[in-house]
Amino acid sequence: MDGEHRASGNLQSRVVHESLILPVRIENLVYEIGKARIIDSLNLELSAGGCTAILGYNGAGKSVLLRLLHGLLTPSSGIIRWAGDFDPEFVRQRQSMVFQSPVLLRRSIEANIRYALTKRGFKGEHRAHRIETVLEQTNLSRIRHRQAMVLSGGERQRVAIARALAVEPEILFLDEPTASLDPAATIGIEDILVRARNEGRKLIMVTQSVGQAERLANDIVFMHHGQVTEHSLIEEFLATPKSPVAQAFIEGKLYK
Amino acid sequence: MEEIFEGFATAAVLIARFDSALFEIVELSLRVSLTAVLISAVIGLPLGAAIAVARFRGRNFLIVCVNALMGLPPVVVGLLVYLNLSNAGPFGWLQLLYTPTAMIIAQIVLVTPIIVALARQFVEDANADYDEELRSIGVRGAAKLITLIVEVRHSLLTVVLAAFGRAIAEVGAVIIVGGNINHITRVMTTAIALETSKGELALALALGVILMMIAFAVNAMASLIKKIGPKSYGR
Ligand SMILES: Nc1ncnc2c1ncn2[C@@H]1O[C@H](COP(=O)(O)OP(=O)(O)OP(=O)(O)O)[C@@H](O)[C@H]1O
Ligand SMILES: [Mg+2]
Numbered sequence: 146m147d148g149e150h151r152a153s154g155n156l157q158s159r160v161v162h163e164s165l166i167l168p169v170r171i172e173n174l175v176y177e178i179g180k181a182r183i184i185d186s187l188n189l190e191l192s193a194g195g196c197t198a199i200l201g202y203n204g205a206g207k208s209v210l211l212r213l214l215h216g217l218l219t220p221s222s223g224i225i226r227w228a229g230d231f232d233p234e235f236v237r238q239r240q241s242m243v244f245q246s247p248v249l250l251r252r253s254i255e256a257n258i259r260y261a262l263t264k265r266g267f268k269g270e271h272r273a274h275r276i277e278t279v280l281e282q283t284n285l286s287r288i289r290h291r292q293a294m295v296l297s298g299g300e301r302q303r304v305a306i307a308r309a310l311a312v313e314p315e316i317l318f319l320d321e322p323t324a325s326l327d328p329a330a331t332i333g334i335e336d337i338l339v340r341a342r343n344e345g346r347k348l349i350m351v352t353q354s355v356g357q358a359e360r361l362a363n364d365i366v367f368m369h370h371g372q373v374t375e376h377s378l379i380e381e382f383l384a385t386p387k388s389p390v391a392q393a394f395i396e397g398k399l400y401k
Numbered sequence: 402m403e404e405i406f407e408g409f410a411t412a413a414v415l416i417a418r419f420d421s422a423l424f425e426i427v428e429l430s431l432r433v434s435l436t437a438v439l440i441s442a443v444i445g446l447p448l449g450a451a452i453a454v455a456r457f458r459g460r461n462f463l464i465v466c467v468n469a470l471m472g473l474p475p476v477v478v479g480l481l482v483y484l485n486l487s488n489a490g491p492f493g494w495l496q497l498l499y500t501p502t503a504m505i506i507a508q509i510v511l512v513t514p515i516i517v518a519l520a521r522q523f524v525e526d527a528n529a530d531y532d533e534e535l536r537s538i539g540v541r542g543a544a545k546l547i548t549l550i551v552e553v554r555h556s557l558l559t560v561v562l563a564a565f566g567r568a569i570a571e572v573g574a575v576i577i578v579g580g581n582i583n584h585i586t587r588v589m590t591t592a593i594a595l596e597t598s599k600g601e602l603a604l605a606l607a608l609g610v611i612l613m614m615i616a617f618a619v620n621a622m623a624s625l626i627k628k629i630g631p632k633s634y635g636r
Contacts, residue, residue: 217533238539248534251552261538312538 166227166239166315167193167347169214174223176209176371183209185371186223193228196338196348198362198379200355200394205368207351208245211318214349215242238265241312245320245351247305249293254285257293258308265312279307282337284330298325306334310341317341319350323357335360355395359383367391408602415607423607430588433501434569437508442561445513449520450550454528464521470514479577482507486578499580504588507574512564519560523553559623566619570612 169191176184184206191197199207212218214225216237227236241261249257255276262272280286283303293304302325309317319338323331338361342348352358358365358379365382367375367390375387386392393400415423452463484490486498486506497503527549535545550557572590579586581595589608596605 212533215537217536234539237537242537244534244537248530250531250548264538264540264544 164193164315164345164347165229166231166236167191168228170224170226171214172224172226174213174225175221176206176213176218177221183371184213184220187371187373189366189373189376191347191349194342194345194347195363196342196350196361197364197366198358199349199351199366199368200353200358200391201368202390202394202400206371207368208320209371210368211242211320211349211351214316215240215318239315240318241309241314241316242318243302243305243309243320243322245324247301249296249301249304251292251294253290253292254296254304254307255280255289257304258311261308262311267312275311275313279311282310282340283307284333299327299330302326303330303334306337310337314346316347316349319348321351321353324353331357355383367394405602408606411603412607412610415603416610420607423604423611425584426587426589426592426608427611429501429586430569430590433504433575433588434508434565437505437568438512438561438565440505441509441513441516441564444509445516445564446520446550446557446561447546449517450524450546452517453521453524454546454549464518467514467518467521471518473511473514475511475571475573476577478507478511479574482510482574482578498578499582499586501579501586503578504575504586507578508568508571511571511574512568515564515567516560519563520557523556523560524549527553555626558626562619562623562626566616569615 171187171189171191174184174187174189175182187210199210201207209218213220216233250260252260258276258279259272262275267275277286280289283306285300285303285307288300293301296304302322306319306322309319317338322338323334326334335357338348338350342361348361350361362379365375365377365379366373367382367386367388369388369390374391375382377387382391383395386395390400414420452460452467482503483498485492486495486503487493488498497506524546531549531552535541535548540548570590572594575586575588576591576594579588579591581587581591587595589612593605593608593612596602596608
């Protein structure tokens with residue numbers, strides 16, 4: 146498949162279903178904890194649809210950026226401008242998030258998914274259907290009644306992905322969603338993410354795997370020290386990274 | 402030495418025969434402490450949970466106070482309740498002094514801080530884990546509080562059991578506000594104190610054995626909940 150064509154097509158908000166909160170413009174975003182600037186005057190624009198991969202070394206501020214976008218942290222200064230003038234709670238309800246270390250409720254897999262759906266206002270037939278669909282997609286149907294506490298790390302991650310997908314978000318934030326998955330499960334999850342992307346959902350995914358970014362992403366945001374050093378199409382990024390730090394990252398080298 | 406053996410023998414007979422004087426005392430003890438703990442739990446669990454998630458001025462001070470109240474000496478609690486209920490006190494007109502109700506009130510004052518403080522700690526720890534995930538889903542306010550309480554229900558149950566253990570074993574407060582009146586306010590601990598001082602070891606020993614059995618049963622239940630609970634319901 147012609148990768149470049151696919152990528153540029155998606156960068157220009159070619160969405161299947163209605164997009165309300167995207168595109169988003171991030172202007173001079175700053176997030177400080179005490180004196181430390183975790184996010185440092187960050188500027189970025191993300192279009193509707195497609196998959197954006199956020200890459201960067203440990204501690205670059207990727208997880209914090211996702212939390213800011215999801216409204217879980219309040220910026221110290223700067224603006225996150227969604228497409229419309231929406232209430233923050235409304236924006237969050239159009240999004241869902243798979244955390245780097247997901248927390249599940251102390252109940253069964255199925256009950257965890259039902260909980261999220263119920264709280265997001267899904268009812269009756271529709272809710273039951275969503276539960277079946279995501280259990281099937283994440284290959285969890287067989288163990289749906291198993292208690293969350295006894296699950297393996299990879300299973301927990303899959304439940305978190307199922308729960309986030311179930312609520313049909315416009316934007317799905319994923320913080321290293323396949324970090325603890327085996328190769329087969331990783332491929333399985335990537336298939337699901339491709340499907341979600343093709344449904345028109347926006348994926349904003351932090352990953353440590355350049356290969357995964359290459360398989361899923363249309364565009365790359367590279368972060369370093371709380372700033373975006375570049376935002377380019379995946380092909381451009383891989384061929385000609387615009388900063389030495391990105392170059393080092395792609396080559397898998399230490400950068401100091 | 403012989404006296405003590407005789408005491409044990411008579412105690413065994415009293416228990417085996419379901420001696421009515423003995424079991425009247427046991428029954429009153431259970432009734433007073435169960436009522437007190439039930440009321441304390443109804444007040445203390447939601448209050449502790451609310452303090453755990455709410456952010457308001459003076460919160461830290463309140464937490465320090467509640468934690469300090471946990472360590473209140475029972476005799477001081479007895480004294481405070483006595484002052485309130487005595488004829489000269491503000492609630493003297495209720496005529497509650499030297500009734501089981503007075504003992505229940507004293508035990509409520511004694512164990513509610515324990516329930517509030519421990520419930521606050523458990524719910525706050527849970528909130529640290531769940532907060533972002535719940536906010537992400539869109540769960541706030543009372544719904545969030547309920548979810549957190551349900552999540553730590555096993556721990557909260559052990560808190561209530563601990564409170565019951567303290568209530569039923571306590572002597573200082575109930576002897577002051579109850580007065581250890583035969584057939585009316587005589588409970589296990591006060592009876593043991595009185596009978597021992599009179600040298601009547603048989604009844605004291607029988608009550609001591611039963612009190613120990615209750616304490617043992619409470620502890621066994623608590624560790625069972627700790628072991629089984631999380632396994633069947635998740636971490
Ligand atoms: N609550 C906090 N208090 C203090 N420092 C924090 C806090 N949260 C994040 N940081 C710091 O901010 C920086 C960015 O953190 P973040 O979790 O966003 O990194 P990341 O890019 O996701 O890294 P990783 O690849 O390891 O997940 C780190 O140096 C981290 O120590
Ligand atoms: Mg991270």
